[in-house]
């Protein structure tokens with residue numbers, strides 16, 4: 117059935133677009149567009165420099181109810197996670213992505229954290245993941261699926277803590293796509309996450325935590341003192 | 350009303366009933382103003398917004414001129430990555446394809462992300478008839494599924510249901526929960542739905558989502574949600590089925606990014622929707638989660654007939670809902686009166702093409718031709734011109750007089766009924782300040798379309814508009 121339907125639909129489209137008379141030129145134009153993936157207009161706010169990107173990212177993420185902690189280096193990450201959980205009165209038991217990027221942080225220095233690694237489970241309250249990139253334009257996190265970065269961690273827990281390096285901050289979505297192409301692999305899932313889950317379906321009243329996380333906390337890690345914390349630079 | 354039994358031919362009766370429905374009038378008054386204010390603020394915050402609209406239009410025009418080639422490219426990529434594409438000429442073929450996949454998976458329950466295509470093909474009723482339980486997981490869709498209603502808006506399907514009625518519906522269906530529980534606040538209702546649906550997500554055998562875009566370059570399908578329900582739907586079960594119509598395809602990730610920049614701003618006035626998800630094939634070998642099977646059901650259902658015709662522009666639609674949010678007719682009759690899945694100006698143009706001019710012949714006349722829909726459509730679809738074109742076609746087909754301009758008649762009807770008129774054009778106090786904030790004066794009240802007099806009204810002064818929003822509206826509740 118599907119073969120016959122396929123032929124019928126494509127046949128109708130070929131007739132409607134006059135394909136027979138222009139087949140070679142049309143195929144070339146489509147092939148070229150797909151291969152070049154040219155950029156369209158990038159808004160000015162999606163073209164800021166390194167410092168401008170960090171400021172914009174924080175502003176945009178906070179505007180959509182994410183919280184952001186700025187830390188100057190890898191050594192401060194475990195403490196920042198522990199502080200956040202304490203401040204929000206959340207449990208210290210957490211599920212962490214089995215991501216080598218996260219192993220670079222000295223978790224032993226926050227002994228109160230009870231860390232298990234793996235994919236998201238229904239019983240998880242807190243998840244900690246990294247991010248493939250952060251996109252300044254709209255305060256968006258870009259996460260990709262993979263053996264070390266399971267997607268369920270992004271949606272099942274009540275609180276999602278994302279540790280992202282300032283070095284992974286890009287200006288616009290297109291920069292994120294170029295980075296992904298450079299890895300040479302297309303994952304099953306790419307998630308653009310902008311703030312915690314929300315719904316306005318009941319009387320147009322905006323509420324956080326519809327089906328996904330109620331809290332989205334972003335730990336933004338600089339390469340050294342001054343990068344994300346100072347006001348200069 | 351259900352998706353398989355359109356009542357568009359009864360549009361005049363439907364509209365009259367809607368006008369007399371005070372509950373509906375209150376919901377409409379509140380919803381439409383909020384949508385309009387948020388969209389105009391979002392557009393104003395992005396200086397490049399108009400350029401992006403031009404580019405979005407051009408992208409889709411290019412796609413429609415090469416639709417066969419982009420669909421073939423998309424299919425090739427999906428297949429390379431281990432997915433399956435199923436072509437469907439009409440609703441019956443699409444339903445059949447979904448059922449066959451569900452049967453092969455031995456499915457008893459399926460969770461569903463919000464999908465207008467699923468509504469268009471009447472999928473839920475069909476699955477039920479075949480012994481498979483579909484569970485809508487978008488909060489609004491879930492509410493109307495329990496109430497056996499159709500969506501009344503393409504992005505706010507339950508905006509017509511007041512919270513007290515949501516509570517009554519939940520009490521009726523969630524019988525395992527404590528009858529003495531409190532269900533007064535939206536937060537309580539949301540928490541209850543979150544808890545009930547979480548179990549359904551975990552138990553489902555198949556997850557069905559729609560797609561906002563299909564990407565020819567990579568074979569990805571894209572969903573855009575605020576709740577995260579679509580992601581749980583497509584990540585947890587063993588099988589993920591995407592139902593999508595042909596014209597959703599775009600060439601590249603860059604092209605999708607451009608259109609995404611106008612989508613959320615036009616729909617909800619957000620800079621970006623909370624979750625935008627690109628899915629390509631089933632889980633990879635070493636992945637810890639994700640579906641084992643990935644299917645895309647590609648639906649034509651009359652669309653290929655529009656390619657290359659005067660109506661082709663309607664296929665640029667990205668279902669943002671802006672046209673209905675700004676339509677003076679939708680604004681006083683709501684979505685159900687249109688009698689089928691797609692209400693408002695987009696429905697007035699699309700429905701006659703999909704369910705036939707005979708059934709939908711009133712709809713192209715359900716307009717005041719004020720032009721506001723076209724002026725806000727992110728894809729610059731000339732909706733009034735397309736409605737005019739359809740009216741001419743009706744005339745040629747000698748379908749009973751479409752000489753009734755229902756849009757005008759509705760407003761004439763309202764004008765004679767001051768109480769109803771006030772209800773239908775009321776602006777909730779909490780929003781008045783935001784409307785006038787730029788100039789301090791209203792030039793016209795947008796909710797009354799071209800129908801308010803030209804005199805200026807002063808905008809309320811006083812506390813900051815943000816605090817008006819927060820306090821008077823009390824509309825930003827955080828989880829406790």
Ligand code: SF4
Nearest residue numbers: 666667669670672726
């Ligand atoms: S016709 Fe335009 S405004 Fe209406 S839903 Fe489609 S894209 Fe949005």
